[in-house]
Amino acid sequence: MRHTTKWSVGLAAVAALALTGCSGNAATTAPAATTAPTTATAATTAPTAAPAPVTLTMAAWSLSSTPEFKTITDAFTKANPNITITLKEYKAGNDYDTQMIADLAAGVAPDLYVIKNLNNLFTYQDGKQLMDVSDVAAGYDSKTSGLPLYQVGGKTWAIPYRQDSWYLYYEKDMFDKAGVAIPDGKWTWDDYAAAAAKLSKGLGGGDVYGAYLHRWQSTVQSFATAQTPGASILSGDVTYMKPFYDRTVAMQNTGAQVKFATSSTNSLTYQSQFGKQKAAMLIMGSWYVASYLASADKGDAIKFNWGVAPVPQRDSSTFDKPVTFGDPTGIGINPAIGSDKVAAAKKFLAFIGGQDAALALSGIGIVPAYTSDAVTAAFSALKGVPTDTLSKFTFGTHDTKPENQVSANNPKIQAILNDMNTSIMSGSSTVDAAIAKAQARIKAEVLKN
Amino acid sequence: MTVASKGEIRANNRKLAMTGWMFILPNFIGFAILTLVPVLVLFYMSFTKWNIFGGSEWIGFDNFSRLVGDESFHTALFNTLYYSALHIPLTLLASLGLAMLLNTKLRGLAFFRTVAFFPYITSIVAVAVVWNMLFSPEVGVINQALMAIGVSEPPGWTSSTTWAMPAVIIVGTWREAGYYMLLFLAGLQTVPKELYEAARTDGANAWQQFTNITLPCIRPTTFFIVIILTIQSLKVFDLVLVMTGGGPGQATLVLSQFIYNQGFVNNDFGYGASAAVVLVFIALAVTMFQFVVNQRRDA
Numbered sequence: 001m002r003h004t005t006k007w008s009v010g011l012a013a014v015a016a017l018a019l020t021g022c023s024g025n026a027a028t029t030a031p032a033a034t035t036a037p038t039t040a041t042a043a044t045t046a047p048t049a050a051p052a053p054v055t056l057t058m059a060a061w062s063l064s065s066t067p068e069f070k071t072i073t074d075a076f077t078k079a080n081p082n083i084t085i086t087l088k089e090y091k092a093g094n095d096y097d098t099q100m101i102a103d104l105a106a107g108v109a110p111d112l113y114v115i116k117n118l119n120n121l122f123t124y125q126d127g128k129q130l131m132d133v134s135d136v137a138a139g140y141d142s143k144t145s146g147l148p149l150y151q152v153g154g155k156t157w158a159i160p161y162r163q164d165s166w167y168l169y170y171e172k173d174m175f176d177k178a179g180v181a182i183p184d185g186k187w188t189w190d191d192y193a194a195a196a197a198k199l200s201k202g203l204g205g206g207d208v209y210g211a212y213l214h215r216w217q218s219t220v221q222s223f224a225t226a227q228t229p230g231a232s233i234l235s236g237d238v239t240y241m242k243p244f245y246d247r248t249v250a251m252q253n254t255g256a257q258v259k260f261a262t263s264s265t266n267s268l269t270y271q272s273q274f275g276k277q278k279a280a281m282l283i284m285g286s287w288y289v290a291s292y293l294a295s296a297d298k299g300d301a302i303k304f305n306w307g308v309a310p311v312p313q314r315d316s317s318t319f320d321k322p323v324t325f326g327d328p329t330g331i332g333i334n335p336a337i338g339s340d341k342v343a344a345a346k347k348f349l350a351f352i353g354g355q356d357a358a359l360a361l362s363g364i365g366i367v368p369a370y371t372s373d374a375v376t377a378a379f380s381a382l383k384g385v386p387t388d389t390l391s392k393f394t395f396g397t398h399d400t401k402p403e404n405q406v407s408a409n410n411p412k413i414q415a416i417l418n419d420m421n422t423s424i425m426s427g428s429s430t431v432d433a434a435i436a437k438a439q440a441r442i443k444a445e446v447l448k449n
Numbered sequence: 450m451t452v453a454s455k456g457e458i459r460a461n462n463r464k465l466a467m468t469g470w471m472f473i474l475p476n477f478i479g480f481a482i483l484t485l486v487p488v489l490v491l492f493y494m495s496f497t498k499w500n501i502f503g504g505s506e507w508i509g510f511d512n513f514s515r516l517v518g519d520e521s522f523h524t525a526l527f528n529t530l531y532y533s534a535l536h537i538p539l540t541l542l543a544s545l546g547l548a549m550l551l552n553t554k555l556r557g558l559a560f561f562r563t564v565a566f567f568p569y570i571t572s573i574v575a576v577a578v579v580w581n582m583l584f585s586p587e588v589g590v591i592n593q594a595l596m597a598i599g600v601s602e603p604p605g606w607t608s609s610t611t612w613a614m615p616a617v618i619i620v621g622t623w624r625e626a627g628y629y630m631l632l633f634l635a636g637l638q639t640v641p642k643e644l645y646e647a648a649r650t651d652g653a654n655a656w657q658q659f660t661n662i663t664l665p666c667i668r669p670t671t672f673f674i675v676i677i678l679t680i681q682s683l684k685v686f687d688l689v690l691v692m693t694g695g696g697p698g699q700a701t702l703v704l705s706q707f708i709y710n711q712g713f714v715n716n717d718f719g720y721g722a723s724a725a726v727v728l729v730f731i732a733l734a735v736t737m738f739q740f741v742v743n744q745r746r747d748a
Binding site: 098101102104105123126127128129259260261262264265266267411412415419420422423425426427428429434437441444445 | 500501502503518519520521578581582584585586587588589605606607608609610611694695696697698699700710713714715716
């Protein structure tokens, strides 16, 4: 009798474990299994009548604080009432790609997913995790910027809906207070450094600086790569970054901008440095326009008189069409999508790079991939966006080079260059030594394999 | 009294064994699914080239020969050993010292024990943010204090390749000492009071009591702590990641982060797995060495 009790307890435990083990699995696979057949039958039974309802899923991040995904899917559903797109929230930042890759490998990723930047496009394409959308791309013209960057092997693998570019943000009142002339759209990096030094002096020092440069490697490296003719990180030769680093190291050593070490140990944010008037100038991407306006409305940033200028140039030859950088943001189709949903998904991609999507996006302060005078006007008409001539020129005229190259080596080289950036900017290594070390590592760890 | 036949004894033994198995089964299933199988897969992966999507390609020992020539791996290995070599003795001393202090009759004993344990249960991200501010080279409290007592050029701490690792070790020790203190406290409570009384009668001083009674009596605890602490130090990850991200440059790059980077940044899961296998063997070798030393002392 005692033995049977023990046995039954043991068996019950096993059964419980087996059940809980199963339920975890069932939760993820069940919805896909049940929705696919119903939509399939709907599509086959009524091919010619009113379009059957289709529900697509799409991966995106930080849904509560990033309204662009809902804006674009709502605008699409308004034009195509039979297609609904459900957003699935993923982690933000670099974790987005990690989680996305894991879900794709496990076969549980949504039908559509956002390609956050070009860094991982190759990984997805090479891993056969993107559907060929060349037919959709053929419907677009050169007004949809960034589209050619999504080509690998002559085929297009995703469609851009958003194209950020980097600008120079400045606060006019602080310039006036320091008695420094505001940017005129014809600044080289040396002009920028000189103005920052004068501003720091004129603003009385303390924790207020002429400029704030955020800790990302791109704030130095991507300008060097975009503006130096013929430069590419994939070559493994990055000596062209030296003048850019020499200048920025001198700027932080002479107090023209806050030191990298102070910025990183105190976890400074660019939003608070510029928004709380700790710096008169900030080099940052176009997303900061909407971000600053929102935080000024909420009281997280001070409301002040600001403007936008082109980023400083390497020399005067590019003042007419300033060279800056920025990756497009695109959306691709998961090849595991049900065959009955492909047409709807392609219809969505045919929408996101066009004028209607662009107008919806610029209405919330996002710079869309599609460019036209109407879109620029819609962007400038937003409440609070600077409307002076230079700001308008900056929004409308620029040559935006990609931050990343579509190549298997790109993520690896960027990681090595990030180590180089922290070595130089923290003052741990001289510019020459850090560049030499990075080049040696690229050669040994990336180009050799 | 009838004597049980051989068959009955065997059946009975089998029943007993099955009962035993049933008791460990719930835990074993979890261990097998979540730890054992992944570890076995890891060993397989280390011999392949795999970018997570699709199939993997068997490449034999290529990953391991690549590790031999990889300077980043050497840096990570050196940094991990550097961290362990300082973190293990420091934490051991700090936690034993705290345990000795808090094993006395003291007013507000529970309060002080809680305070010492607090760092261990505090969010690691919060710990990193606050310590980073304290370590800030120009405006941080630590360097302000150092300058006040006459150090003209205080270290750059987390922003210096020389001082980043010591900074991480200090925080690691501060964070974990409370936990091991708790284990030492448990060990100290098992030391019979009579031994101290007898020693005092014989005229032994505090140091003699410590070396001749306390240390030998808590040796099983110490052994356990050294093993756990060694393994924890070798696989340090979260603290480094949130404090320095492995920088500046590669100054605080440790093996776990190297593995993470190879897998989740470079999508080179086979290569990452081979570095993980090396870490497993290092931990195994050190632990076995410690077991052998412990057994010799027991003998």
